Amino acid sequence: MGRQWLHAKRAVASLKKGKQNGKLVREIMVAAKLGGPDPDSNARLFAAVAKARHENVTRDAIERAIKKGAGIGDEKLTLEHIVYDGYAPHKVPVIVEVLTDNHNRAAADIRHLFKSGQLGASGSNKFLFDHVGLVEAHRPGSGIDIEEAAIEAGANEVEPLTADQNDDIPADATGARFIVERTEVHNVSQWLAQNGWTVVTSELGYIAKNYPEISEEQRAEVGEFLNELDEYDDVHRIWAALK
Secondary structure (H helix, E strand, O other), X not given: OHHHHHHHHHHHHHHHHHHHHHHHHHHHHHHHHHHOOOHHHXXXXXXXXXXXXXXXXXXXXXXXXXXXXXXXXXXXXXXXEEEEEEEEHHHEEEEEEEEEOOHHHHHHHHHHHHHOOOOOEEOOOHHHEEEEEEEEEEEEOOOOOHHHHHHHHOOOEEEEOOOOOOOOOOOOEEEEEEEEOHHHHHHHHHHXXXXXXXXXXXXXXXXXXXXXXXXXXXXXXXXXXXHHHHHOOOEEEEEEOOO
8 A cells, every 4th residue: 555655645746746847837938928938038937947957947938938939930829818816715815827729718717716616716916016027036145135136126115935836946045036127127127137046937917906804714714715726737927915
């Protein structure tokens, strides 16, 4: 029985890794479609490729994703970007970004996830979030003044980011999330990369304006809901008013 359990555990881990790699490849395709195939002039693509390499996505898979997203060669990107908004349990606002090749299927599946059991109810809530540019990066060492870096980079705000909050941040590094104007994502990412920072995320996203007060038990229920959403293959990003 022990060996069977071990094989099952490995199978689950392999399945999860496959899903994660699929999301990374889709991010590369979308980044290439939006900003072109050159990582040096496309900060979002540069960060996506670096993350994919860190997760051991093959070079061939990365190159195919870039070509497909940029429309180079025979394959063209057919994924559609859709944004859904609703509420997790305990009225926690949620925005879900989906990349799909089947709009109708994805819409039905997302509606089901929001309505089944105690998972929550759909509803419009985008006004509860600010739509901003987000750049997450780290720099070796401690004691680095992230406020000074934010000012010099041209970011509006900055907050510390730890390895517990983002797996791409090394435990012995200084991590930070820079909140920027949507039009300044590339410029801020470039400044950071040129001044000793490693950029791990460069994208547009949503920041909640307020966070509901909920108990630890309620937080766990919200976490289960968000995890179920994230397990859906077409879900690309989830933004929630949850600290």
